[in-house]
Amino acid sequence: MHRAQQIADNLARVRERIAAAARRSGRTSEAITLVAVTKTHGPEIVRLAQAAGITDCGENRVQEAEPKIAALRDLPLRWHLIGHLQRNKARRAVALFDMLHSVDSLRLAQTLDRLVAEQSAPRRLPVLLQINVSGEASKEGFALPGGLDNRQALPAFYATLAQIITLPHLELRGLMTIAPYSDDPETTRPVFRALRLLRDDLARRFPQAAWDQLSMGMTNDFEVAIEEGATIVRIGRALFGERIT
Ligand SMILES: *Cc1c(COP(=O)(O)O)cnc(C)c1O
Numbered sequence: 371m372h373r374a375q376q377i378a379d380n381l382a383r384v385r386e387r388i389a390a391a392a393r394r395s396g397r398t399s400e401a402i403t404l405v406a407v408t409k410t411h412g413p414e415i416v417r418l419a420q421a422a423g424i425t426d427c428g429e430n431r432v433q434e435a436e437p438k439i440a441a442l443r444d445l446p447l448r449w450h451l452i453g454h455l456q457r458n459k460a461r462r463a464v465a466l467f468d469m470l471h472s473v474d475s476l477r478l479a480q481t482l483d484r485l486v487a488e489q490s491a492p493r494r495l496p497v498l499l500q501i502n503v504s505g506e507a508s509k510e511g512f513a514l515p516g517g518l519d520n521r522q523a524l525p526a527f528y529a530t531l532a533q534i535i536t537l538p539h540l541e542l543r544g545l546m547t548i549a550p551y552s553d554d555p556e557t558t559r560p561v562f563r564a565l566r567l568l569r570d571d572l573a574r575r576f577p578q579a580a581w582d583q584l585s586m587g588m589t590n591d592f593e594v595a596i597e598e599g600a601t602i603v604r605i606g607r608a609l610f611g612e613r614i615t
Contacts, residue, residue, distance in 0.1 A: 373415070378422040380609045388603065391596035402596060405450050407588075407606030409434060410613045413441040419609065420445050428452040428604050432459040432466065439466050452546075452585075452604055454510045457481050464489065469496040471546040471585050471604075474511045479534045486539035494541035498585050499534070503564045504550050511547065517564030518571055528575065535576050544583030544601070545569050555591040562586050562598035569599075 389399040405428040408416050416427060416438065425446070429435035430453025439449055448468040455463050455472055463470060464485045473479050479497070486495045505515030512530070514523050535542060547565045549558035565586055573581035585602040587595025592603040607613065 374418045377418050381422045391593040395597050403602045405604045432462050471498045472500045473497045474500045476530050483537035483539045496541045496543050498546040500546045504561045517568040542579040546585035555594040558591045559594050562595045566599040
């Protein structure tokens with residue numbers, strides 16, 4: 371099948387599944403932003419996705435995203451950084467992306483705040499805090515295994531957050547997590563639920579931020595994530611097929 375048709379068909383199927391999961395959570399698909407994860411795919415594939423209706427793209431590495439975004443400047447796409455960000459790449463990330471999902475330390479947040487302040491056009495950069503709620507050692511993010519049940523780690527996390535929330539050039543919108551890989555999405559439901567409960571708690575404690583976004587759910591588990599309250603799903607393989615690299 372032609373690649374453009376294939377992507378359009380995949381997108382239609384993913385949108386149907388998003389809409390059905392949204393209904394099960396008492397919402398409509400308008401409440402869910404689909405971020406097409408375009409890592410490993412070239413600009414020509416992104417063009418096909420955009421022509422099929424994609425408005426938001428996700429990349430996990432600044433290095434790979436930089437030339438891709440440059441090659442696609444003519445398209446009205448919003449770009450999301452979904453992978454770990456090293457501070458020495460923060461300047462480029464601030465220039466490239468519309469939202470950062472992977473803020474995972476106070477130092478990184480402070481660096482980003484300073485870099486946004488230095489930009490010629492004043493703006494606030496939308497960010498999410500990445501939280502490791504599953505406790506998997508391989509995962510980046512603020513380490514908060516168990517979420518709200520983690521009485522040990524919570525006080526330090528609240529203290530860090532109290533500082534991040536005062537940074538004037540960042541617009542804190544919510545939380546992001548990556549669930550452990552599993553072929554059975556039900557096993558990841560508690561991870562998504564823990565992130566939502568944490569967000570609800572933070573929204574009560576820190577009402578100065580919007581807390582309206584929960585970035586959770588990928589090809590394997592996005593329906594369960596939506597049932598648990600995801601507002602952003604990050605989907606690669608269900609749209610573009612298996613990654614070869
Ligand atoms: C690669 C990636 C995705 C997309 O994963 P798929 O299984 O292809 O849907 C989502 N989020 C992050 C952080 C990723 O690195």
